[in-house]
Amino acid sequence: MAQTLDLLRQEHREMRVLLDALEQQLDLFEQAGEPDFELLSEIVDYFRGVPDLYHHPKEDLIYYYMSLRVTEENELRVDLHAEHDRGSDLLNIFARHLMRVLLGVELPRDLVVKTGRAFLENEKRHMDAEEKSFFPAAQQFLTQEDWSQVDERVMRRRDPRLEEQAQHRFRLVRALLN
Numbered sequence: 072m073a074q075t076l077d078l079l080r081q082e083h084r085e086m087r088v089l090l091d092a093l094e095q096q097l098d099l100f101e102q103a104g105e106p107d108f109e110l111l112s113e114i115v116d117y118f119r120g121v122p123d124l125y126h127h128p129k130e131d132l133i134y135y136y137m138s139l140r141v142t143e144e145n146e147l148r149v150d151l152h153a154e155h156d157r158g159s160d161l162l163n164i165f166a167r168h169l170m171r172v173l174l175g176v177e178l179p180r181d182l183v184v185k186t187g188r189a190f191l192e193n194e195k196r197h198m199d200a201e202e203k204s205f206f207p208a209a210q211q212f213l214t215q216e217d218w219s220q221v222d223e224r225v226m227r228r229r230d231p232r233l234e235e236q237a238q239h240r241f242r243l244v245r246a247l248l249n
Contacts, residue, residue, distance in 0.1 A: 073218040075129055075225045076206060082126050083198045085248050089114050090191045092247055097191075101184045108173060113243045115166045118194075119159075121241075127155050129225050130201070133209050136221060140212040149205055154197050161190040 093114050096106040134151050165186040171178055213221070 073213075074222045075133065075218070076209065078225070079126070079129055079206070080202070083202065086118075086122070086126075086194065086198065088247055089117060089244060090194055093187065093191050097184050097187045100180060103180070107243075108169075110243045111169060112173070113241055115162065115169060117241050117244050118162050118190075119166065123155070123159070127151070128228070129221075130205070132221055132224060133213070134205075136217045137209055137212050140214070140217070149200070151205075154200075158190070158193055158197060161186070161193050165190045 092110065096111050096114075100106045130151055165183075168178055168183045168186050172183060
C-alpha cells in the first residue's frame with residue numbers, strides 16, 4: 072500500500088482526536104461551563120493551517136493522478152476542492168465567533184456552539200466520505216507507478232523544520248495526540 076495513503080489515514084485519525092476534543096469543549100460551553108479557550112484557539116488555528124498546507128495537497132495529488140486514470144463511465148464523483156472550501160468556510164465562521172467571545176463581545180452561546188458543531192460535523196462527514204469512497208477509489212484506479220510517484224513527491228515535500236515548529240506552536244494539540 073502507498074505510504075501517502077497510510078499518512079493520510081494517520082492524519083485523519085489525529086484530526087478526529089482534535090474534533091472530539093472540540094466537541095467536548097463545545098459541550099462544556101453549551102452547558103454554561105468554562106471551556107479551555109486556549110485549547111479551542113489552538114484547535115482552530117491547527118485546522119486553519121495544517122490541513123490546507125500539509126493534508127489537502129496530498130489528497131489533491133492523488134486526485135490529479137486519479138483524473139488521469141478515470142474514464143467517463145467511472146468518473147470521479149467528488150469535488151475535493153469544493154469540499155475543502157466548505158470546511159474552511161465553516162471553520163472561519165466559527166473562528167470569528169470564538170474570537171469575539173475571547174475579546175469579550177456578547178454572543179449567544181448557542182450561536183457559538185451551533186457554528187462550532189457545523190464545522191466539526193462537516194469535517195467528520197467529509198473524512199468519512201474520503202475513507203469510504205475516495206481512498207478506495209484511489210486504490211482501485213492508481214497504478215503502482217502512480218503510487219510511487221505520489222509517494223516520492225509527498226515525501227520530498229516534508230520539511231522537518233516545519234514539523235518541529237508545529238510541535239512548539241501546537242503544544243496543547245500535540246499533548247492530545249500523544
